Amino acid sequence: MKLSIMHNLPQHPQLNVFEGFAGYGGASFGLIRAGINHNVVGFSEVDADAVELYRYNFPNVHNFGDITQIDAESPDFPDFDLFTGGFPCQPFSTVGKRQGQDDERGRGTLFGDIVRVCEAKHPSYVLLENVKGLKTGKMKATFEVILDELHRIGYDTRYAVLNSKDYGIPQTRERLWIFGFLGQLPEDFELEPPHQPLYGYLADFLDRHPAADLYKTQAQIDRIHEIHHNDTFDVDEPLCYDIYNRKIRTDRLSMTITPPEHNVIRIIEPMIDGKERFRKLSLDEHFRLMGFRLDDEEREILFPPTQNYTRLGRRAGNGWDVNLVGILLNHIFWQLL
Template sequence: MLPIFVDDLEIRGIVWEIIPSDGNHSTTNTVKNNTKNRRTLDLFAGVGGIRMGFEKAGFTTVFANDFEKQCKDTYDLNFKNSKLVVEDITKIEAEDLPEFDYLLGGFPCQAFSIAGYRKGFEDERGRGNLFFDIARIIKARKPEGFLLENVKNLKTHDGGNTFKVIKETLEALGYYIKYKVLNTMEYGNIPQNRERIYIVGFKDKKIIEKFEFPEPIPLTVKITDMLDDKVDEKYYYNGKPLYERIKDDVNEIGQVYQWRRQYVRKNKKGVCPTLTANMGMGGHNVPIIYDGKGVRKLTPRECFRLQGFKDDYKLPANLPDSRLYKQAGNSVSVPVIERIATQMARAL
């Protein structure tokens, strides 16, 4: 039997407030009323990004799980209740889970991403097949609905066959679904070019008919708004071998550059490229900036900001930067999740 943590909810992390006010306070009250006592299961929880978005919209987390032990340090530091249960999801029995109404899961995306070489269901580490554990739990527990998140390439992987299997599996379980690719810089007011596919499902056909994904909003937050004034020298390339290769190309404040192993590429959109799990370990998508003092990479805290985590979200001092970079890159854009969760609540 797995340990279950069910207590009163306390929100420790607060995300960027990005939902534009329409002046209709009754709508906000309706959302809160609709989510009262709506319990969520947080699978592949990582550091709690999806949880934060749903709790902001009024949902309550009753269980959280991830396979990565290091995630527990970060997760438990920021959430008082429903601590992270570190367990292989393939070994979790559906009947051991607490009562819940909505299943949430940003299931592993490396098997379907360009950075992960898009092996899909054939991924030798089994990351692509973990979707079927989600389906197994949904089949056994029959929640009211769910939200699933993955890379946009999931939709086109294997000529569309992978997504076809996922869609047909969910529909065969008795759910009506809607899905859409949303970019963080267009739907979260965060200057990161991050496209993800979001799959929303409900058992009730009337609810899915009322549900609509959020509309795009203006991007008013700039890269410079996300940067620290003072940064430890270890993040600067000044004096390091790479510096001589990039110093002439990385020279504009307010721009983010990508180190592409052999050359530097300026991001033409003036936003941060997609944060990835391997960026802290010499990956090809390392974000680089010139801050007026020198050329440096983004810090872990800045990367968390670019996912919508505010500074009261705690980063464990005992974890190395490489692990924090991975956690930020594997996480979700919290403001986008919050807006989707709010739309789900409005449809109830």
């Protein structure tokens, strides 16, 4: 399995970066993958497990903690060129009903804090991520406010829904990306990078020798058959079983990686001696499907020994596909530098 090779960007000044809602550092890993000369001046994260994982990989970056408590006007808060964040998002109108008219523009929400920080610091670039449903249905009004607020503080914006499976990783993972530029973007600027072929199918991203404790017993498999009303799991290659929809994914891709407590993904392997083989993803497989290189030659992300399967798996399910992020950042800055 070979992951993407980026086109080396032209020489450019160091980009100072602030990671909001940092998780495990998806923006940092993506910037490294993109080959962009950068320095992360700080991050903001409140989840203790995410903070520990981030610091285990980037020990010298300061965590400014809860973004709602950041004093963006303070001389102790650094300047930066790029703000990144995969922010939680509640409908502003719902918040407004509880807290008043002021929240109709996102104030009092976590997006409002992004605006507050960026209005104070005026970074040249803003890169935000959210679920694709943000721009449709009941959330559409919230999405329009987000764009309006970014425009109000000086940003020209573009947005696109990108799917990991279109950029090399065999995972169906659709996410909305919003890019803001302080000023006016070039007329021909395109946020969506050209699609890339898969680096391999799901089977190519799995462990060669999965741990025995990942496998379900025959009694547990029989119970799945009883509940889901399906036949014996007999496949020619490892495939994804979608527990939520009670079916095998025959497209040779993974469904969206989610936190382990959602309990929706299983791997079905070819039978051995007439016995079915049905198991969970390993942690390495979780993170490989989030774009990381994890093999005998390289471990692109390191796991703190204090964190267990559930805690690390939760971080993967809530993280950024760092392969896609690298491709996206490389594509953006090729057009701007």
